[in-house]
Amino acid sequence: MSLTSQDDLADLAVRVRSGDEAAFRQLFDALYGPLRRSAVALVRDAAVAEDLVQEAFVRLWDWRTRLEAETPLRAWLFRTVRNLALNLRRDATNRQQLLTDPMALASAAAPRPAPSPDAGVAGDDLAAQVSALVDELPPRQREALLLTRVEGLSHAEVSEVMGCAPRTVNNHLVAALITLRRKLRDVGMMAGALLWWVP
């Protein structure tokens, strides 16, 4: 995808504000995947995640004329998806507490199944394994890592999305990388990673 450079996004943002549907489409194409991924990481349900992303784009379209020219659209979209996800989680937690369904609680607390021993052999599973390791990170660390390293947002943008100082983003990131690196070494995946993905 070539449309992710800051200049391209700023240009698209200007056109979207003036009601250019083609630009809106381009923005959608460029950011749908990244937004969906970050939503899945937050709600862990693809269908719900897709709804959230759609809601964010609907709001962007409805709000386009009142967004200030300086508003970084990409960060705005990520933040909107995140807020929607957090609202959803809060509502779900409230409902859960009201119902106090012992079965649901039990299944939520069940440990994730252990990966099969030969899963690491297949290269295709590598990304899945990495994502499994990433999933085990504490939520804030995972979020900071995915937004910067996978979606390519700047620290400033991530601080905008997560509502914390850039310094804090950096702290989360460092912690995440240290944990991940240690886990990858433990799993012995580094050699595999080198073989498969480094040219």
Added chain:
Amino acid sequence: MTMDPENELNHADQLDAVLTAYRRTSTEQDIVGREAAWARLQARLHDPARVPFTDDVPAPPTLEVSRVSSPSATRPVTRSAQRLGWSIAAALLLTVGGVGVWGATPVERTVARGAAAAPIRLPDGSRVWVAAGGALSYDRRLAWPAPLRATRRDVELQGTAFFDVARDGRPFRVRTGDASVEVLGTHFEVRSGTGPFGSRVQVEEGRVVVTAGSARTELIAGQGAMVSANGLTRQPIARQRVATWRAGGLAALDEPIGAVLDELSRRFAVEITADVTVDLLATVSLFYPAAPGVEIVLGDVCTAQGLTFERTSRGYRVKGAVHEP
């Protein structure tokens, strides 16, 4: 396990490569669903029954009801048509009355404690950045059609805000509990007073008139004033540092410690208490161009004043220096 830096760097490269691979594979899966998602989005956006997501659009009063009554003029007026006419007139009257009552209720915008500053565009084109923990209310009729349009632009402020006022001939007035600032078009910051600290005004561009009780003063770009017990006190300001908080920065020039702690508490959504031994009216000067952490600012304030602070369950407590007997 310790590692030499070069080896560590190598690992970082590998990790990035793995993460890139993760992105690549999941992107390929996404494209399939993207088209369907776009179609779904289009269907939703173009659904005529959809109510667009907006917060407080000052909708112009609609008087389309009158169109309904015009065809009846060609038909003989029957009793039921007469009754219909009366109900339409009543509905019209109610609509106009309702719009009038609705228009008279101000629009209230609040910014949560701990939230980042984002500009609010007022219907007259002015922009206002309200700092965390602040609230702004303004007349709903700012940009209504002529006869119903508000003749003055009065806004009420609690907390801190930076104003970029659009010139449109009507005076623009910001009122806080103890002061009022009147302008025609300019850039300035107002902070409403809290407790013992009076409201403060700092002008970045243009000219404003500040009134507090019977005191009245005119400020030009680069000047500031604060409401105090004996009226208005002029304050020096650094023009390029006005409203640095909009970009996450923090600036204070000879500010009372109490006011700085209030601001930190609002900005970071934490509770900050001070022991009675702490002189909250002692002044400090601070400047951070980029977003500082709360502990960094607290640390600097305390170092400057010979104070200490500690964490509490809900925030921080600032304590006076321990005096040797």
